[in-house]
Amino acid sequence: MKKKKLNLRVLLTYGILAAVCVLVFVLIETGVASRQFKSLVVPLCVNMMLALSLNLIVGFLGELTLGHAGFMSVGAYAGCLLSVYLEGTMPMALRLPLVMLFGGLVAALFGLVIGIPVLRLKGDYLAIVTLAFGEIIRSIILNLDFTGGAAGINNVPRDIYRGSNYLIAFVLVFITLIVITNLVYSKQGRAITAIRDNRIAAESIGINITYYKLLAFVIAAFFAGVAGVLYGHNIGQLDANKFDYNRSIEILVIVVLGGMGSIPGSLIAAGLITVIPEVLRTFSDYRLLVYAIVLIAVMIINASPRMQALRARFSVRRLWKLIRGRRRKKEA
């Protein structure tokens, strides 16, 4: 009974996302969509991947990190440098998966190396330490020669921007979504959620806290890295300053806005946060002001206890039950 319901929810998420992807594809390929619309597609996918992966840490593991952009940058630099190196030696269809995997693995390795010492910390202390690691990574990238310093890398092949290659981004979002969903609804995912709900109880039934925390951290870092590689191959350049703590906070905004521990929530919020600032271009100078107000308003509407109670009263599910109840009465 329960199992079916769960599968239905997951399938619904997959289905709606697939439908949206098809719709976007049709709009772009038939030329109905504007260029602005098209240029938003890949950044949106990048944000979705980042939000899904951060949600694993913040939503499911229940730990606050402010260094997600650091993993993104490590993955981006690793993958994009390899891509620059390999360009011309092999077809794109081979090179892209290879460099994405590489970027993801390097980021995951960083996640492991950083995770081992810092995951002993909790709460805001962990948040600060991850923020610190993100900034250290940025500082190091700025000081290394092969990363180009402040000038960054400017010759990353812009494969994803060209033609219909944005479809690759769709595929990546789906892979991220499926992996994260599968993880969450597995033994390992349950252990991770159990740690969030009650660490002490989880420990007492033999769950290895460090292992599962690291697992969540490493998988999240992996996808952040892949998202970074995707970002680099869309924009064609990397700049260490674009992966600072502000970027980490932006991802966190998406996760919290969508609801911690809600996978479809992350997807929807990524959409909102990517699209709203562009839609608000009509406000020109007042763009960011309006954005700030929208952010605060959405947050209050979405998360305040009073609004939640109100929503529960008027929820679609409740209405549906009411209608069904009446019908049943009539039949009786």
Add this chain to the structure above:
Amino acid sequence: MKKAICMLLVCALLSLCLVGCGNDGNSDYTLVIGGIGPTTGVAATYGTAVKNGAQLAVNEINAAGGINGMQIKYLFEDDQHNPETAVNAYNTLMDKGMQILMGTVTSKPCIAVAEVAREDNIFQITPSGSAVDCIKYDNAFRICFNDPDQGTASAQYIKQQNLAQKIAIIYDKSDVYSTGITEKFEAKAGELGLNIVAKEAFTSSSATDFSAQLQNIKNADADLVFLPIYYEAAAYILTQSKSAGLETKFFGCDGLDGVIDQLGEQNAAAAEGVMLLTPFVATAEDAKTKKFSQDYKAAYGEMPNQFAADAYDAIYTIKAACEKANVKGDMSVSDICNALKAAMLQIEIDGLTGKMTWSANGEPNKEPKAMKIVNGIYEAM
């Protein structure tokens, strides 16, 4: 169910920007020039200056009858100094029928946009994107100097005038402009036998307190500090060096222009004696600069900086090139670009930032002027 509604909402928003950007069709009598730059975020000063400087030029040209009889429609989009946003801004402008691109203001976004602009073969002229890669394609030109040239020129000038024996550098490690100049400056200085005794860095996240850097320079006993940075950070350095009792000469590049206004009356003493190589100073006495500065101040309440001047010149350069190439309203974006590319090599502009001609690589040929701040105003050296 709630999810479905939310997803629909996102779709609705997406389609809103789908519908919102139709072309208004009849562009026979207008020439659409698009501008891109940061008007919000930490680099907002530069973008705003460019936006305003160009607007002044557009107003003047439109009042005088436009370009080849066409009025200019000038559109400006914010990029928050972010390459991704800059590409979005570019595409938004393309949706709105942009025919010529004046931008972008900052280097990294400019490089990203240059890639896309090349694919569209749209004519691009950046007022202030100074990294070499900003104009690596043949459809792109620039008004400002590029970073390496400034570094080389500065070292040469210091050597020629024999300004210093021991040179210290303070540069912004996180900024392309600053690292670009510094790199070439060091190379040239080495070549010329100038002695660099200290090289101190800061980053965008520590750009207000310079006590340690200044102390290091003091320890190194430098007699000139080279500042390949923008005037905001320079203002901090100059005021703090005064209170730290550091008595060296200061030498900067075009980014330093604007430092007098930044310092304001109360800190004016800190700017005394600062030297810079720049194509433009807002307080210059020639009629053109005077009028520009007055108009700018009247319209926007503050003195223009070099960015505003570059943008002003960029618009007039577009005008001159369009007239030379006899650009017509019914020409396609790509045709305009091809015509302008040829015309750019033939025109000569006597702008706010000096007399300019262009070579095929898109770089302007113009002479920087060496200036020194004396009694609160610039004096030619």
Add this chain to the structure above:
Amino acid sequence: MEKTQEQTPMLKVENLGISFGGLQAVDSFNIEVQKGQLYGLIGPNGAGKTTVFNLLTGVYKPTTGRILLDGEDLTGRSTTYIGRHGIARTFQNIRLFKNMSVLDNVKVGFEHQYPYTVAEGLLRLPRYYRQEKKMVEHGMELLEVFGLQDEASYLAANLPYGQQRKLEICRALATRPKLLLLDEPAAGMNPNETAELMDTILFVREHFQMTILLIEHDMHLVSGICEQLTVLNFGTVLAQGETARVLKNPDVITAYLGE
């Protein structure tokens, strides 16, 4: 007496002690619990009962003494290790995984019994389905024992108090422990519920052949089901032995009623 000599006791604790910054919370604590026994640990508030549990489960590391479970030395092991190697517990203040379903709470307890790798889980390989199916079956079996099968899909937080207690025991049993520690299982229950709980505990012992050590204040429960008792006072053992005899011990009565 002969019995203890011929088989190793399930739990044997020797000279266990811990001090927190000079305060000796538990001192030279000895206990022997035989297989299948129902053993009670009682004492006034602050006597150090829960501290003993925390020592047994590795939450605190003892400063002196040894802990032997079925002959295996567990002294100084991590909580995770101990949880995996035979001691399961419940908590005084219920600690469920509140935002997970009832069934999932139990499934988390199966951590080491139905293993599959991360890759098998992510790729949904056959073993994932096989093991998950077994977990559901086994989990539902366990829930049925406690009459929780109809609530399997509820969030644990939404269960009434009494059922939360049961679920906690259920989750502890899911780890297939050799020894079950119950920390004040009857706290906050009315007499009817307590009576029901006593039946449940006895049933658990029968059904799973479980050795149980429990902390309790409710003397009715203690005298009703515990075979052996240890009384703690100020961190030291005040009395030990058969329930009826211990409860008659004048020292114990003084400790409980005051002088």
Add this chain to the structure above:
Amino acid sequence: MSFISNLIGGLSLGSIYALIALGYTMVYGIAKMLNFAHGDIIMVGAFTIFTAASSLGGNPFVAILCGLVTCVILGVLTEKIAYKPLRGSSPLAVLITAIGVSYFLQSVALLIFGSTQRPFPKLFSLSPIRIGKDLVIKGESIVTLGVTLVIMAGIMLLINKTKIGKAMLAVSEDKGAAQLMGVNVNRTISITFAIGSALAAVAGLFYGLTYNFIGPYTGSMPGIKAFVAAVFGGIGSIPGAMIGGILLGVIENLSKGYISTELSDGIVFAVLILVLLIKPTGLLGKKIAEKV
């Protein structure tokens, strides 16, 4: 000599961090929320003083008073409008609204004052102290350090010795229980925000005096650094925030002076990580043993 000079530079930088961190900790420790907009309230305070000083005839005390009043009103209003509706939901939700408030204040300042940095009025003329030939201590730094110490002592007295302070402690422990004990939780939190924002105004004043220039984004970087300092010192600990701030400044300056100005950002954070790995609850934070 240059060591002492660097140390003094670090102290002066650190005392600014400490001053900001005190206001941060106030709200952080009692309302249990990360007020990411604190840095921007500092910016608003500085701009208010700037505007008041240039339009109200330049009386410094009137200008400072204006700054204080504006910040207090702003702080209490943002709490009522943006944070209070979210009380009871996850602390992260409030963090996100605080980020929204931060964007909001920055955009408003950008629209009013433009993006160009403004020279902050020299409200007082403080002459630097010279010791020997090379040692110069800025007057502003000494005053900042002094004011920070006084404020720290003041807050500690307020919290430990007064009725409202007790109420604050109660609210920080458990809002529900405090309510039951007759503490007016809303009022207490409002007062906390009022004091925190007043401190932000003071920080804005000294920031302006020390660094001479203010802009719409002036507050964000010091805000983050102060957050780091507050956690470094131990969450909720008032002297911890003070020490955390000062140490952060000193470490930053010494690493610039003796290791590398190019890597200093990284070094500061590396030291921070090291300290937190050794002391996982900050320098003066209480180690909260979880009761099992």
